[in-house]
Amino acid sequence: MERAEIFEKLNEVFRDVFDDESITVGEDTTAKDVEGWDSLRHITLLAAIEDEFDIEFSMGQTVSMKNVGEMVDFIQEEL
């Protein structure tokens, strides 16, 4: 899957999880940029992304991803 396509799908997931239609994520988006994305919601968010792409993030990836760009890298790896 192309990166742009992944980002499109991610936008949908983010908007759904955080209940905010205005969210758009990019390479450098981090938790600070999205309201409600704290450590408590991180797992919920990743679970939703895993469902969407039918993949599974490892714990290593879960704790080490620094921004959405890295997240997309991991998604591409798992696909």
Next chain:
Amino acid sequence: MSLTSFYFLFFVLCTVLLYYVVPAKYKWTVLLAASVVFYISYSVAGIFILTATALITYFSALRIEKIGDGYQSWLAENKQDASKEERKARKKASQSHQRRYVALVVTVSIGLLFLFKYYGYFASGINRAFSTHLWTAENLLLPLGISFYSLQLIGYVVDVSRGLTKAEKNPLKVILYGSFFLSIMQGPFNRYNHLMPQLCGEERKRLSFYKFKLAVLKISWGYIKKMCIADQIGCIAREVFSNYAKYSGLGIALGMAAFAVQLYADFSGYMDIISGIGELMGIEMPQNFRQPFFSSNISEFWRKWHITLGAWLKDYIFYPILKSKVFLHMNKSLSKTLGKKTGERIPTYLGMLILWTLIGAWHGAGFNYVFSVGLLQFIYIVLGEITTPLTNRLNNALRLKKGSLPLRIIQSVRCTLLMMFAWVFFNSPTFTDGAHMLGRLFSGKPSLGQITAVFNTDSEVLTGSMKAWLPYLFLCVLVLFVADLLHEKGVFIREKIEKKPYVFRMLVYLAIIFTIIVFGAYGEKVNVNDFIYFDF
């Protein structure tokens, strides 16, 4: 070797000198030797327990990496041929094999931790409740730093299993990681790939005079916080907490405030000393405090207080729990029945409940610990979240804009008061003592007499009148506040001092030296009415 003894200063001096004399490739051996010496100065038996735990960790990490490498090489060979299911199955098998070694390390570490720290408490409880005569491990001394190195070593082995760090080939380096003298006593919790490259890296290290001065300033500031603030104000806290039945109302409040000052100054002062010594050797220790009392809610407070503990628990307990099959399943099924928001909240809160219970229990064996810095914090956070719409309406009604200074002040004060309340239980010998002490907070009419009572005959703080102690307490709070405020605004205080002309710097240095000499809690304390020899 107490941090406030001349032996320790001498030890640090020798270690730093040796560190710069020895060639880069072997500098880590100096740190290992220093860590062993430091540990042995407290307990000889303990070093064997630590070494054993570290070696088990070392072997397990190597095995885990080998298993992982096995899977990777199979994957490289068979990526084209194998189906997705087969890849998944292989991956699962490899992971589960690795998990057995992780479980080994966890069992050994936590088992030993439980034995030395918690078993006695439970055994005594059972004996009392059922009139049994279980061995209560009374003679077992708690090995130095076991609460820290156990978790740190577990973190290392889990990181290897997650592929975040390579397994260490040299067992001595794993022992160094477990015993490193700068974090063995009170933390901070390190991560293997943040600490070890600094300790074992082979770049040349050079200490400029400027960096040396900055480090010494930080170390001095740490000592001032510890000796002049924490240990002195601690007398007031100790007096009120040990004899709360004698005091009431404002007297109790004074004790609570004093303890908050003591705890913060002691812990953060210790961190400053440790990281200052690290700076002398070009080692960056993780930060444990980030102006916690300016937080707007309890969640934020715990992201700024004892930061490395929270971070460790998040990465190694909280996330694994939430990501477990059980919890994800719970999330899904509850979301179906109760709606997405609630369905997600319940497993999160359940995970948080487990997390906070563990945080509380980690602090000590006793319900007062589990409650004060565990369950109560959980209650604070959940109540805070539940009442958010209510507080938002209140803030709007009072015209308090979000992020405005008045609101932030109110939030910060509220946060401080909530923590002071919780710390009453933390500092009391038992939960009931804490409850009684808080009960006395509300007894009697507020009067100056309640405060004067603390400074009377028979009181530990007698050597001194209220006229000296209260201004001193106020001064300590002011100093801590100003330092934190400057840090919050991003001011690098030490750098600013070093940039000023020599006269200013000389005054600062003299002030530091004489503050420690006059106000430092060292030597023998003279107690006028007690005639008792009291050693600090």
Next chain:
Amino acid sequence: MKKRYLQLTGKIIAFILCFAIVFLFLNAVFSDLYATRARCFDRMEDNSIDAIFLGASQMFSGVNAQKITEEYGISSLDFGSDMQPMMTTCYYLQEALKRQKPKVVGVEVCEIFNDSITVERLVYNYSAMPLTSEKYNSLQTVLDGDKLRAVKYCVPLIANHSWWNQINPIETLRDLFFYNSAECAERGFLYRYTVEPQEIEYLGEKDGNIREIPDHSKDAINYIADLCRQNDIKLVFFKLPVARDWTRNDSKTVKEYMSENGFTFFDMNDNFGEIGIDPETDFHNGSHLNTPGANKTTDYFVQKLKSLEVF
């Protein structure tokens, strides 16, 4: 290059100088902290004292040196500090003899049985005394040879710093910079007018436990006696009237020891009636006379010394 070295040396010298000034100032503040009677000694003219009385707080509460000087014409001085053990009394005598040539030395023996050293004793006894080699040696003796602690107590700033919360800044500044050398008319005597009725243990039913005079005290007594002999001083040991902590057995033990060794000693607890002490009005507390009681005692004391041909 030369300029840089000069600058550096200048900086170092400036630092050391400022450090020394602040250190000496703070040291003076902390040695002034506990106002002992001993400060009076500083303000006396050299070679002007004929009779020095040594001992602990009982002594300077019970022997009115001002009265003796003014009414009896014998220039006297009370020179002691609270809870002063006999070993420290030796040291006070050494210091006294540096500047005075008394004809008579009287030593009150209330602390003869008590040679335990507490931090409070060390602070009371040594803080206000100047730094001399005798001070260091005395501290070493008192601290059983612990050189490090002895050095610490030689430096009041280090020894007393935990009393930072007891400092009265106004009094301290006045004492350091504005003291009037004409003061100290009271000659080391402590005027006290509080009254606490007492029951006299010495006159009670029990003889009391038998206590032994510790070796430290015996050594001290011998040393004092030697010093007085060398300087041609008439030496007298005495015990002031007290309400408690002094029993008939105590008195007996001391009398025996003193007579065995040829020292002059008298116990004024045998003479309550003659002195005219009223236990209801003449005591400040169980161990100390108040000033009315002291004045009566002083009169008797002077008569006694005259009858012994000491005065």
